[in-house]
Amino acid sequence: MNEQQTNDSGTLVGRLIVVDDEMHIVHVLALKLRNAGYEVRTAADGEEGFELATQNPPDLIITDLQMPFLSGLEMCAKLRNHPSTSKVPAIMLTARGHALSRTDLDTTNIRLVLSKPFSPRQVLEEVERILGRPSAGALSKEAA
Amino acid sequence: MTPERSQSVSAPAHLLLQDRCRLMGIALWRFDADGARLSGPDEAGELGMWLRSPPVERLVAETIRAWRLIDVPALVRLADGFSLIPIVESQRRRRRGFFAAAAFGPELIASGFLAGTCSESGLDAGRVQEALRACAVFPTSVVERIALCLSWSQADLDTIAQDQASIADFSRKLAETYEEITLLQKLGRSMNQVAQPRKFVALACDELQKTLPFEWVAVRFTAERRLARGMSGRLHISGEAPCSHPDLEAQTTRLLAGLSPVEAMVLAPEHRGTLGRGTSQLLVHPVAREGQVVAAIFAGNKRGDDPHVSSTDIKLFEAAAAYLTILLDNSILYDDQQLMFIGTLEALTSSIDAKDPYTCGHSERVAELAAALATAHGLDDESVERIRLAGVIHDVGKIGVPEAVLCKTGRLTEAEFALIKQHPEIGFQILKDIPHFEDLLPGVLYHHERFDGRGYPEKIGGAGIPLMARIIGLVDAFDAMSSNRTYRSAMQRDRVMEELADNAGTQFDPELVESFKKVGLARYDELVEKHQIESESGNGGLRIRRPQPGGPEQRGGIAA
Numbered sequence: 118m119n120e121q122q123t124n125d126s127g128t129l130v131g132r133l134i135v136v137d138d139e140m141h142i143v144h145v146l147a148l149k150l151r152n153a154g155y156e157v158r159t160a161a162d163g164e165e166g167f168e169l170a171t172q173n174p175p176d177l178i179i180t181d182l183q184m185p186f187l188s189g190l191e192m193c194a195k196l197r198n199h200p201s202t203s204k205v206p207a208i209m210l211t212a213r214g215h216a217l218s219r220t221d222l223d224t225t226n227i228r229l230v231l232s233k234p235f236s237p238r239q240v241l242e243e244v245e246r247i248l249g250r251p252s253a254g255a256l257s258k259e260a261a
Numbered sequence: 262m263t264p265e266r267s268q269s270v271s272a273p274a275h276l277l278l279q280d281r282c283r284l285m286g287i288a289l290w291r292f293d294a295d296g297a298r299l300s301g302p303d304e305a306g307e308l309g310m311w312l313r314s315p316p317v318e319r320l321v322a323e324t325i326r327a328w329r330l331i332d333v334p335a336l337v338r339l340a341d342g343f344s345l346i347p348i349v350e351s352q353r354r355r356r357r358g359f360f361a362a363a364a365f366g367p368e369l370i371a372s373g374f375l376a377g378t379c380s381e382s383g384l385d386a387g388r389v390q391e392a393l394r395a396c397a398v399f400p401t402s403v404v405e406r407i408a409l410c411l412s413w414s415q416a417d418l419d420t421i422a423q424d425q426a427s428i429a430d431f432s433r434k435l436a437e438t439y440e441e442i443t444l445l446q447k448l449g450r451s452m453n454q455v456a457q458p459r460k461f462v463a464l465a466c467d468e469l470q471k472t473l474p475f476e477w478v479a480v481r482f483t484a485e486r487r488l489a490r491g492m493s494g495r496l497h498i499s500g501e502a503p504c505s506h507p508d509l510e511a512q513t514t515r516l517l518a519g520l521s522p523v524e525a526m527v528l529a530p531e532h533r534g535t536l537g538r539g540t541s542q543l544l545v546h547p548v549a550r551e552g553q554v555v556a557a558i559f560a561g562n563k564r565g566d567d568p569h570v571s572s573t574d575i576k577l578f579e580a581a582a583a584y585l586t587i588l589l590d591n592s593i594l595y596d597d598q599q600l601m602f603i604g605t606l607e608a609l610t611s612s613i614d615a616k617d618p619y620t621c622g623h624s625e626r627v628a629e630l631a632a633a634l635a636t637a638h639g640l641d642d643e644s645v646e647r648i649r650l651a652g653v654i655h656d657v658g659k660i661g662v663p664e665a666v667l668c669k670t671g672r673l674t675e676a677e678f679a680l681i682k683q684h685p686e687i688g689f690q691i692l693k694d695i696p697h698f699e700d701l702l703p704g705v706l707y708h709h710e711r712f713d714g715r716g717y718p719e720k721i722g723g724a725g726i727p728l729m730a731r732i733i734g735l736v737d738a739f740d741a742m743s744s745n746r747t748y749r750s751a752m753q754r755d756r757v758m759e760e761l762a763d764n765a766g767t768q769f770d771p772e773l774v775e776s777f778k779k780v781g782l783a784r785y786d787e788l789v790e791k792h793q794i795e796s797e798s799g800n801g802g803l804r805i806r807r808p809q810p811g812g813p814e815q816r817g818g819i820a821a
Binding site for chain 2: 139140141144160161165168211212213232233234
């Protein structure tokens with residue numbers, strides 16, 4: 118899982134962590150993002166995600182909200198307070214309709230909340246937007 | 262030695278490991294992450310009794326306590342020829358428990374340890390030694406390698422278990438997704454039901470209820486008047502109702518009143534009243550037109566472990582609500598178009614009827630009666646509506662008959678009567694190229710045919726006359742006989758009915774005459790009264806006298 122991923126032109130475009138206790142979400146997102154050239158590490162709960170992120174900080178973390186051991190929100194707050202990951206942006210996925218409070222957003226680096234079911238293509242586009250990279254999705258749309 | 266096969270890898274991982282160890286002659290204990298013993302060696306006979314004896318169990322338990330405290334537990338030699346191999350059971354990176362695998366070497370058999378533990382437990386050392394000979398075969402030098410193999414095997418089994426859980430998760434999710442796609446596809450395909458929005462509502466409720474884990478799904482419309490036909494205030498429910506129907510009506514009305522046109526509400530148990538039980542939430546999704554809530558979709562008593570409404574549920578209800586909005590828009594447009602279309606036809610035919618005050622409102626009455634007779638005769642709703650429409654336009658051809666003839670006060674000549682007899686064909690010619698009118702044309706062209714074949718224009722008879730034309734012909738005659746004519750006053754109802762009966766089989770289809778006896782005439786009488794007033798006010802008391810135009814075949818009042 119730690120092998121270097123590259124895009125079509127052979128360059129590594131970014132390192133990501135996907136955290137979700139629902140395996141199908143992790144697999145679907147990891148596949149989509151790896152195909153776009155990202156290195157993707159995966160975790161099944163907040164504790165594991167925190168451990169992976171602090172061992173080797175990613176460029177961005179995508180996390181579910183409700184998970185065992187440590188929720189996505191708690192993990193994001195801990196990452197914000199940890200020196201090596203205090204700047205790592207996050208995208209939160211939720212399965213419940215409710216929105217996050219202002220405080221939740223102020224005490225974390227959550228840049229975007231997406232409710233499930235989401236389009237993997239949309240997640241990729243949002244990752245590229247947040248990381249300030251040209252979106253492969255946008256390019257292919259122009260070509261089409 | 263033939264390798265013995267262990268169980269298929271689809272069995273639970275801990276059973277597989279137990280099986281493999283048994284085949285190798287290795288005794289196995291299983292403990293949870295807190296060190297509680299889950300299972301022990303199941304060997305039979307003296308060997309099993311020794312393995313499960315207090316001194317051996319005590320030693321194993323002590324070792325486990327030590328292993329729990331370290332990240333990477335190592336193999337421990339408990340006695341000569343008695344090694345305890347640690348195998349960590351994990352789920353992803355999380356330690357779920359331990360196995361302790363005991364591998365025995367030949368040194369154990371004659372050891373003081375064996376003799377001591379047997380004597381402590383009151384076991385016959387000789388018999389235990391005998392039993393051990395078959396499995397105490399691992400020299401110290403290979404135990405380390407066996408430990409490695411067992412840990413690899415366990416890691417593989419953990420991965421397989423994890424992958425199998427993933428496949429199960431994927432399959433479940435995929436099945437759900439298929440159902441959701443099918444739901445959306447079904448709703449999309451049913452969007453052409455513009456003429457029957459009720460059917461669409463029923464289908465949407467049923468499909469949502471079957472696809473999503475809710476015990477009931479309901480659609481409730483507001484009392485808004487400008488909705489598609491028959492939809493105002495309507496309530497449809499699929500599944501198991503949470504409460505009585507009046508209660509459901511009252512509560513949905515209350516919730517509709519406070520609903521935002523753009524946002525779904527998820528109500529906690531304390532706010533959803535009797536529309537659910539236990540900890541279940543209630544989902545209320547608005548259906549809006551032009552920024553106004555016109556209906557809402559309700560879903561309650563969610564099944565399964567999680568009583569919470571998920572964002573997936575909300576998205577599907579959102580899609581259904583959007584479909585419903587479009588369908589309502591289309592249905593309203595369709596209704597408007599139908600009303601305008603029928604209104605235009607009525608205006609056209611009334612203007613023809615109005616040429617002669619004695620036929621004022623005739624087409625409307627014929628349409629109403631024809632529909633009533635068609636219903637009494639057992640025709641379906643759609644046929645009834647087409648017959649009503651044919652009734653409205655049946656005399657449209659009179660526009661091509663010179664007014665001088667149509668309203669002539671004196672006796673009609675043969676030539677003049679021939680002109681009047683042209684009106685069915687003129688009507689046919691006028692209407693024949695209008696799209697979707699094909700099925701109405703027989704009613705226009707043949708409404709003056711007689712059952713005995715002596716009518717016009719084609720002198721066809723019996724079942725050769727289309728049913729629609731037979732129906733219109735009968736009620737046309739009924740209306741003519743029941744109305745005042747210049748040459749006579751309206752006949753009494755009894756007389757009219759007698760005339761119909763007398764002419765059954767000659768002028769009229771006898772089966773239709775029978776069906777006509779079942780038709781209630783209250784609505785018809787109301788129309789007569791209404792038209793009477795309109796005629797008097799519209800024509801300022803002008804009376805155009807017209808003598809009886811025809812010969813004997815005109816008796817029975819064919820409205821020529």
